[in-house]
Amino acid sequence: MSDPLSRVFAALADPTRRDMVARLTVADATVGELAEPYDVSVQAVSKHVKVLEEAGLVSRSREAQRRPVHLEAEVFDLMTKWIERYRRQADERYQRLDAVLARMQEDEPGAAGSREGAAS
Amino acid sequence: MSDPLSRVFAALADPTRRDMVARLTVADATVGELAEPYDVSVQAVSKHVKVLEEAGLVSRSREAQRRPVHLEAEVFDLMTKWIERYRRQADERYQRLDAVLARMQEDEPGAAGSREGAAS
DNA sequence: ACCGTAATCAACCGAATGGTTGACAAATGA
DNA sequence: TCATTTGTCAACCATTCGGTTGATTACGGT
Numbered sequence: 001m002s003d004p005l006s007r008v009f010a011a012l013a014d015p016t017r018r019d020m021v022a023r024l025t026v027a028d029a030t031v032g033e034l035a036e037p038y039d040v041s042v043q044a045v046s047k048h049v050k051v052l053e054e055a056g057l058v059s060r061s062r063e064a065q066r067r068p069v070h071l072e073a074e075v076f077d078l079m080t081k082w083i084e085r086y087r088r089q090a091d092e093r094y095q096r097l098d099a100v101l102a103r104m105q106e107d108e109p110g111a112a113g114s115r116e117g118a119a120s
Numbered sequence: 121m122s123d124p125l126s127r128v129f130a131a132l133a134d135p136t137r138r139d140m141v142a143r144l145t146v147a148d149a150t151v152g153e154l155a156e157p158y159d160v161s162v163q164a165v166s167k168h169v170k171v172l173e174e175a176g177l178v179s180r181s182r183e184a185q186r187r188p189v190h191l192e193a194e195v196f197d198l199m200t201k202w203i204e205r206y207r208r209q210a211d212e213r214y215q216r217l218d219a220v221l222a223r224m225q226e227d228e229p230g231a232a233g234s235r236e237g238a239a240s
Numbered sequence: 241a242c243c244g245t246a247a248t249c250a251a252c253c254g255a256a257t258g259g260t261t262g263a264c265a266a267a268t269g270a
Numbered sequence: 271t272c273a274t275t276t277g278t279c280a281a282c283c284a285t286t287c288g289g290t291t292g293a294t295t296a297c298g299g300t
Contacts, residue, residue, distance in 0.1 A: 003135060010133035013126050014258085018202075025209040031277060044259055046278060051257095065267050065276050073210035076203050082138075083196050083203075089145040090193035134288085151247060164289055166248060171287095185246050185297045 004056065008079055011055035016040075017048050021057060024071040034069065124176065128199055131175035136160075137168050141177060144191040154189065 012018055020034055035045040049069055052058045056075045060067045132138055140154055155165040169189055172178045176195045180187045 005138070006133050006135055009129050013130035013133055015123060015126055016258095018125070022206055025206045025213060027213070032275090040258090041260065042277070043261085043279090047258075050278090062267090065274095067277070071210055073207055073214075076207045080200070080203055080207075083200055086142055086145045087193055087196045087200075090191055093145060093147075094193075136288090152245090160288085161290065162247070163249090163291085167288075170248090182297095187247070 005078060005082060007055040008057065008075060011051050011057055014048070014051075017052055020045075020048060020052065021071065024058065024069060025073075028068040028070045030066045030068055032066075125198060125202060127175040128177065128195060131171050131177055134168070134171075137172055140165075140168060140172065141191065144178065144189060145193075148188040148190045150186045150188055152186075 012021070016038060019037075023029065023034070031042060031046050031049055034049065035042045038045065049058065049060075052069075053060065057072060058069050059072055060069055132141070136158060139157075143149065143154070151162060151166050151169055154169065155162045158165065169178065169180075172189075173180065177192060178189050179192055180189055
């Protein structure tokens with residue numbers, strides 16, 4: 001499970017981590033601050049942050065004793081690209097399929113079986 | 121881990137399942153056909169398809185003995201919406217931050233220290 | 241009716257996950 | 271120097287995950 005895309009998807013598969021990401025879009029936060037709303041130990045949150053960091057979704061700096069967590073939004077593009085690519089391919093395929101069905105309908109009206117309401 | 125978004129992200133966190141989705145954008149396929157390229161048992165692939173189905177990414181129909189797997193591309197929108205929402209929020213925040221830093225630079229040239237607490 | 245094909249169910253296994261508690265490390269402020 | 275704050279490391283536990291093999295179901299084809 002070593003490729004970056006898998007790590008990003010896996011990181012966001014957890015609701016708590018997704019919520020952390022959501023909160024980090026508002027402002028950077030320390031592990032302690034991130035932990036407050038959740039009913040889990042600070043150690044658990046520390047682990048979550050580590051997962052996000054290894055996925056490239058966040059980075060940490062040092063500032064006195066605190067290590068503020070910072071969202072790296074660029075990594076989102078990795079996912080978006082993957083999704084959009086196949087999303088588009090799938091759409092194109094449906095359009096081709098609809099075209100074929102439409103042609104069948106023209107050639108032999110009444111023989112185009114199931115798959116109603118396909119066109120658009 | 122019951123919410124739909126988590127299931128979609130988790131489903132796509134596996135490279136094999138991502139590859140299956142990619143292939144399903146080209147054409148529907150049976151479990152057996154899907155299994156061929158991979159060096160795993162048909163049962164394992166059947167499980168993968170089940171995961172994709174429970175995530176709402178694919179559906180199955182019945183056609184003689186075969187149960188062709190069909191990609192449901194609409195579910196991608198769920199992810200895209202989530203991603204885009206926070207992506208945009210993050211971008212906006214950076215713009216605000218840049219504005220603040222720019223203002224600090226104007227007011228006190230040379231006093232715009234390192235990334236102090238910026239947000240609201 | 242019987243056999244073959246397609247796929248799922250069931251039980252099991254090892255590795256990874258998400259959580260815990262307890263001990264430790266690093267930087268600050270008194 | 272010493273206590274405090276902040277966070278990580280380590281060991282452990284229960285559950286989930288991806289994989290296996292073996293048995294079983296659901297359909298045609300002949």
